[in-house]
């Protein structure tokens with residue numbers, strides 16, 4: 115095997131964000147761009163040498179090309195065993211599981227999650243460490259530093275390999291294995307949930323589900339699990355074929371982008387009982403019932419309150435965690451259960467230490483992500499199975515389960531307003547002004563609402579004591595309402611300002627309000643405090659979820 119040393123010069127923009135390095139496909143196609151970044155990963159993750167690497171992606175445009183290149187660089191860097199999903203496909207949760215199950219040293223996931231794909235769309239690359247979780251900031255900072263000084267990469271001279279069928283190949287010292295992307299993951303799900311119970315529900319008269327894979331990675335997973343192993347009717351999984359451009363869609367499971375699913379769930383008596391969708395790489399999910407949406411923060415709270423009913427979680431929960439912007443619905447449940455509830459910065463990587471240290475069992479984010487200690491990523495299909503199993507146990511609908519939860523714990527009205535495509539300087543100016551403004555807000559009133567505290571969130575990891583600061587401006591009111599501001603760390607163009615609004619309503623007679631109406635007062639205060647109109651020239655967000 116001939117190994118070439120190719121000289122290259124650094125790119126200055128290879129700093130990983132909330133979830134790996136995300137750029138336009140055209141940027142990744144720049145000569146040496148992908149190669150430099152991958153070599154930087156191998157330079158920093160020295161444990162990969164002589165060990166196993168898991169490699170796969172969500173099937174978006176450039177996935178297969180990137181896999182061939184990464185494979186050759188991995189062979190040249192002395193990786194001894196590389197497992198690749200057939201067709202180059204692996205969901206993010208499946209990679210996390212495979213790393214753990216086969217004790218791999220790490221994994222490379224190719225995805226830009228819910229961002230659109232295609233030649234003009236987005237691409238991304240993320241490194242997951244030996245615990246199966248996204249590499250921590252210390253590692254991604256090292257990779258960035260390395261990418262700034264890199265002078266070349268090593269690459270094996272070899273032909274492209276066929277990814278189409280399972281099989282094994284030997285290249286010099288490296289064993290390359292093309293594996294079934296689904297079976298190990300599906301087996302894990304059978305350990306956590308009661309498949310017999312769900313099968314009976316799906317076989318019963320008048321019960322059906324609809325899972326929208328959005329032409330992204332979960333198609334093969336959902337088809338195997340729901341239609342093959344659980345006998346859901348053929349056609350229960352829609353848009354099941356992964357496509358390079360996601361069929362022109364936006365693989366983000368929310369009410370705006372999962373249009374086909376929402377239409378099917380709003381057909382009156384003919385609606386399926388449970389609707390679900392997942393994103394590009396399979397870590398996000400949305401759950402809906404007929405004409406009923408469960409917001410993801412409530413999902414985490416409901417899971418926490420009911421997990422003891424599910425086979426894999428009967429031992430009880432060690433604790434739970436949510437990201438800062440996620441509503442505090444789960445905090446109420448944790449308090450009732452007498453378990454710890456951790457508040458972390460945005461992004462799954464912060465949950466890793468808590469999971470590894472045995473401090474938490476469940477965790478989640480408002481951005482349509484929930485997960486547990488079964489892997490070290492959020493997990494869309496797992497969450498849908500959790501809900502389906504819960505419906506089977508309780509014999510109640512999605513809406514009944516959610517309303518009963520609110521009646522017991524109170525309701526947290528919650529919404530996120532995104533201002534997209536902003537000039538980066540203007541967005542930074544909003545945050546800079548807010549950092550000054552919040553210093554004097556505690557103890558004052560905003561439009562008649564008493565502010566109990568206001569700051570820029572700083573997180574001290576309880577396991578390694580590392581500090582991550584400037585994670586979001588938060589204003590907390592005495593009536594338990596909350597306003598948060600932060601800038602997105604996953605965009606590829608301009609800046610996105612996210613405004614998160616929350617209002618707590620313990621009184622069940624007040625649980626029927628329309629969400630935006632319920633939050634209108636908070637939205638008005640937020641606009642005023644941040645002077646959004648003045649800074650951004652806009653008074654309406656682009657996306658409301």
Ligand code: G1P
Nearest residue numbers: 132133461462479481602603604
């Ligand atoms: C977004 C979400 C965040 C999630 C991340 C990766 O990041 O807000 O919760 O972990 O995508 O899926 P953001 O763009 O806000 O930095």
Ligand code: ZN
Nearest residue numbers: 227393395397
């Ligand atoms: Zn994702």
